[in-house]
Each structure stands twice: as C-alpha cells, then as structure tokens.
Amino acid sequence: MSRRHEKGISSTLDGCDISIAAPLGDDWDYVNVARWTTWNGGIFCNVVDKDVTHVLATPEQYEAKISTIQQAIKFKAHIVTKDWFEDSLRKRRHLNEEDYSLENIDKEDKAKKEREAKAQKGIKEAESFVNTNLHHIYRDDTYFAYEITLTRNDKESGNIGQKYQLYLWESNAKPHLYMFAAKFYKKPRDSRPSIYRPRETGVCLEMALRDFVVFFYQKTGIHWNNRIVKAGTTDKSKFQYKPPTGGKPVGTLYNLAPESLSVVGNGTNSASAADSTSSTKKDQKQALPDKAVSRKRKSSEEPVQRTGGEKRQRREKEKAKVKEDDKKKVEKEKVKEKKEEEKPNYENSVSSRTRGKTAANNKKRARACEDDDDLAVERHETAKRQKVKGAGPNEASQGEQPEISNLSAVVRAMKKTRSRKA
Template sequence: MPRQIFKDRVIAAAGPLPGLLTVENLKRWTEIRKGRFSGDFGEDVTHLLCTREQFSKKVPRVREALKRGKRLHILHHDWFEFSTVGEKRQPERDYSMRAQLAKENAARREAMRKEKGRRDGEKFVNTNLFHIYHDRDFFPYQIDITRDDEEKGELGQRYTLCLWESDAKPHLYWFTAKFLKRKGDSQPSYYRPSAHSRKWRAEMDLFTEFFKIKTGVDWEDRVTLEKTLPASFFQYAPPGGSLLGVVFEETMILVEKRMRA
C-alpha cells in the first residue's frame, strides 16, 4: 500500500510532462498517496510540476506561479517521480525551479559585474581586480569634494577621489578621480595619472597632492580647516557631516601625523 506522502498537497502540471507522467497517471498516483491532482490551476494548488523548457519559456502557469510567491512550489517533475518511486516525499528545495532561477539571476548579475569591471578598466580601474583601500582605522579612501561654480552655471560640481588596492598580494595601489560638472551629470570625466598601479606611498602622494590642489588644504588639515577657504575651492566634509565623523577623522589625523613624525 503506497504511503500518504502527498497528504494535504494539491499538485498541478504546467503543461505536458515527459514519459509516463500523463494527466491520468499523475491524478491516479497522487490520489492513492492521499494527495489531489488538479487539472486546472486554482488558488489551492501547492505544487506545480514543470520541465526545464517550460520554466525557461515561462509558460502561462509558470508565470502565474511566480506571481503567487514562494508559498507555491515550482518543481522539476523529477520531484514527483523520485517521491513516488521511493515512497518518500523528496525535499522541495532540491528540485525547486525558483532556486534554479535565483542561481541563473545570480550568475547573470555576476557576469554583468565582471563585464562592467572590465569596461571600467579601459578608462578607469578594473573593479574585478581592485577594491577601495581602507586604512588600519577602516577609513575608506573614497571621498567627495564639491563646489558650486555659479559663473559657469555648474552647480554641484563634484570630484570623487579614490585610492584603490589590488585584490592580489603583495598589494599595489592606484589613484583615480572622477569629475561631474554638475549635479545629475551622466557623463563623468576620469583622471588616472599613473599608467599602472604602484606602491602605496607613490599613489597616496598623488591622492593627497590632488586633494590639496583642488581644496587648497593639506590632507592632514582637512578637518580643522574645513570651510575656511573661498567658495572657489572645492570643499570637503567629514563622513556623514556629523560630530562623530569629525571626531573620528581628527583622531585618525593625529595617528597619521604620529606615524610620519
């Protein structure tokens, strides 16, 4: 006597299934295991069986099942076959087509990320190979300096300065700057003075020199001299612009000065 492995389950098919999985057999094999096979696709369906092709093509029942949310299992038909042959209901997660879709989407996003990194590398830095450098106090060397050039009508000018660190070891570094002429500008210009990545000191010097040229302030004085120069200079604000951010940066600057002393 078959076990009641489909009790309280309502099973439907997204379309014709291969082999012996005809509507008649699906109905009979489900019912003798105390489940119910539905020829239509009502709201009470708990499990939808499909082939990979039906799922990939998003046939109507698959599209509808995806809209209903995770409470409705969308499963490869092998789930039904292996469950009935072994007289033990198999874990849905092992046959979930939603999980397959999630994997495909993740793979697609990863491919897009790698392609974007490769394209960025042609004019900027390949983000597949580099990440933003953080110092020992976890300060990220990716900062914005801004100004409003009212004479040119370019409000919200912004440079984003970055010091990149290679994923590979021993680490190499690369300074870059991205410039937006105005707020909402969708065509930034890029500045990468070094033809290739180098040791930390050389690229850090480029970072701090660029900062001083644009702000008129030494990197070590960026907090104490904040907003003390004319508006023609680019302005820097500590992370978040909060008192906590100021205190953190002041502490970090003291550490930097002691290290250089």
C-alpha cells in the same frame, strides 16, 4: 500486486496534493499524472488552489509565468520539475523539493547572469577606470573610507556645480596593491565624467596615498593634514571639501609633504585637463602665488592636528627624555664626588713617595756635611799644632787668640751648613 495498487498501499507521496501547470510533454498529461499520484498515496488536483502542495512544471512555463504558476506562487506551493516526481517514485521515498525547485533554479540563473554582467562591466571599467570586481575602497585604522567629494560653485568664473570624486582603491587579492583614481563632473547632471588615473597598475600604499594627497592639495590648496581646520577658508575658485560630521571618522594624519611632490604619470581621459580648460585666467594667475607658497617652508605657527595616539607617544617620549637627563645628571654628580674623594688620597700617596726620597737625600747631605766638619776640625787642629811648635812661650800665649777666633769661624760655618740642611 494489483490489489495493493487499488488500495493505494504505497505511501511514497502520502500527504502530497499534486497538480501540473500544463501538459509536460510525452505521457505527462493530466490522466497519467493523476493515475501515478493516486497509486502512490497522493491526491491529484486539476485546479491549483490553496490545498495544492506541489505543482509540476517546466522551466519555460515558469519563466512565462502562466496563470497556474501565478496561482502556485500566490498559495506558496512547491513549484518543481517532473524529475522530482519521477525520482521519488523510483526511490520510493519523498525527496527534498529544494533540489528540484524551479524558484531556486531561476535564482541561480539570475545570479549567474548578474555575475557575468558584473564581470563584463568590470572589464570595461578597467580599461579606463578601475575594475571594481577586483578592488574595493580602502579604509584606514579609523575606518575612514577614502572616497571623498570636492565641489566648486564659482559664479564669477561660471564654474557652477562642478565636482570631483576621489577614490583610493585596495585590491581584494593579497598582498594588497593600491590605486588612486578620480572622476570629474563638469556639469551637475554630467552622465559621462572625465576619468583621471595616474598609474596603470597597482602600487604600494605609500605611493598611492601620495597621489591621493597631492591631487587633493592641487585642487583645494589645503594640505591633507589641515583639511578639517581650514575647511571652507579658501577662495571660491578652489574646490571645497566638506569633512564628515556626526561623529563619523575623519581619517588619520600622514607625514607627507604634498607641496614638494607632483603626481606621476599621465591620466587616462585626464580629468585635470578637462578642469584646466574650464578654469579661467583668474585661476591661472592665482596658481603662481600658490606655487611660490608651496616652495616655502611650512611655518611652525600653523596648527597641526594630532591624534590621541600621537599625543600619547609624544608625551611618553618627553617623559623618557626627562628621565634620561636626570640619570645623566646623577651619574655626573657621582663621578664628581668620586674624583673629589680620590684627590686627597692621591696627594698623600705622592707625598709619601716623595718623603722617602727626600729623607734619603737629607741623610746623604748630612753625612757629607759631617765629613766636611770633621775635615775642617782636623785642619784647624793641625794648623794649631804647627803654630804652637814654631812659637815661643810669649808667642804661644799671643797665638791662642787667633786660634779661638779661627775656631769660632769654623763653628759659624758649621752652623750655616746645618741651617742650610734644615
């Protein structure tokens, strides 16, 4: 066994040039580390130079950044703990240095400290503003970020360099909750802005958007949907909004009426209160007509911006409406033609029914007339016989004339009855 060690037959540390930053405690000094390295196929170096591949050190030595550590960083050597050296010898194979690297351990410690500091900062911000660890800025379908700036530079009133930062936050957790908040900077280099937050807890998107839009209208005097068309047209006493340029998204339009709404809740460290104290009497006088205007109905002449999708939907609705109107007209015409076609058939059917009834009635009347004619003829004949029997020869010749006259009267009566029947 001693022969194998003398010849360095073990190849566990083959190709490794090892050094130590300083004595590591206990038996971990230069002599022992050099002996263990040589007996396992490695090369030990007393000085850290460009040929060194591994430097053994403690976390305290690494944090202190002693000269040997600086040299190891310069020559990009692996700075590892003594555990890597010990585990490699015990398992008799070259272990991965990343698991024992002091650089990675230092990065993890720093990241852990940063996370803790960030969490503490978020907790402090949540007390007055919004916990940024649990929320992020909301972006709409056009990828427009709801983080805007309103500025005011009114030399007459002395309000110069004032600024509002408006935020619409979306929770990281699902289902998403939303929160509106604002910061007010009274001076250009104000390090402690006033915070405005109308609600203590998250709400649905519609309510948070309403708070955002109403606050925007109160400070600028411009409706959110008209923020691009009327940008820079208001009085200097109002806050000004500068829309994004260079093809950047400008946000979508909403069917909200901010003039008929009001912000709900009391803000924490209200920025609007700070703004009101800095505003002049001129601003307060101008607020009255603004309220009166807000009560008025929005005029139809005001230009309304529409996105491409809304325009397409409106055109499709108009086309569909025209098609429906055409269909209704065609159906009405068809119904009208159908009625006109059925009208003569209906009359024919009525006339055919009435014709049968009138024919039956005519037959009854004709029979009744015939009976009357027969009765009249019989009466005439009986009267004629009676006259012939009672008169003489002379009288008989004279009585024929009235008989003929009576007969003609009977005929005329018969003709009259027949004409009535016809």
